[in-house]
């Protein structure tokens with residue numbers, strides 16, 4: 121390999137990433153439908169025609185077939201080329217950062233698992249157990265072989281901490297409002313993430329994922345409340361969002377120099393925030409009563425927490441922390457302390 125030009129190796133790594141992405145698509149699809157991953161040729165999910173090899177080339181076939189099945193002309197989900205492309209870019213990024221090393225191989229495996237966990241959770245709010253188990257095993261190996269910043273002991277501690285963090289919160293919310301705050305899949309992902317990051321950095325991952333969840337969920341909650349014609353509730357969410365932005369930017373940019381003015385703002389925001397939270401809590405109580413009456417507490421849809429699955433936020437936060445942990449740490453110091 122060493123006598124090949126760098127650019128050509130990089131190109132091969134990208135193509136390898138595309139092929140792995142193609143495999144991930146199959147693993148996601150068959151994982152969700154419970155089919156065998158390794159055996160059996162790819163077929164169109166609509167018309168069940170088996171695909172010839174030239175219809176299965178990552179990215180190229182999708183572009184060549186203009187996103188349609190060659191047999192029945194059914195539109196092929198954009199998920200396929202997207203997963204292939206993102207996997208390709210991920211592999212290329214790892215190679216450009218760490219070179220042709222075992223570390224690159226490890227990070228590529230971890231990112232591939234992240235992609236699978238992300239897609240299954242977004243698509244069907246499902247985490248396939250063995251994806252999470254493989255992530256945990258890979259993370260332990262990463263520590264054992266000393267590619268990680270943390271020791272095996274810290275890795276084991278992180279895995280336990282991750283699991284119990286989400287399980288305890290879910291247990292408490294189950295007792296208080298009758299519903300789990302997080303799915304069981306989130307606890308399983310957290311085992312792997314704890315093993316990968318250790319307790320300290322896992323806390324940063326979790327904090328960041330809550331922030332990402334807010335950025336995603338609050339606009340959706342606002343739109344949903346307006347649609348249901350609950351204007352007070354919608355404004356409550358807007359105020360919560362505004363308060364978050366306020367605390368964030370004022371602290372980060374240190375805009376306000378005048379202490380009295382600053383205090384006035386803070387009092388104003390706190391009063392609005394209390395009013396908003398009161399509205400949101402009464403909405404949650406209403407939903408709780410409704411759930412009790414209908415007696416179907418398994419209905420995830422009606423949970424006030426489960427508007428969006430939490431797994432994708434965890435994965436995005438993990439990717440950011442995997443590559444930018446020191447930048448994120450200094451950002452947190454600058455913003456909140």
Ligand SMILES: [Zn+2]
Pocket residue numbers: 164165166167168169189190191192193194
């Ligand atoms: Zn077809």
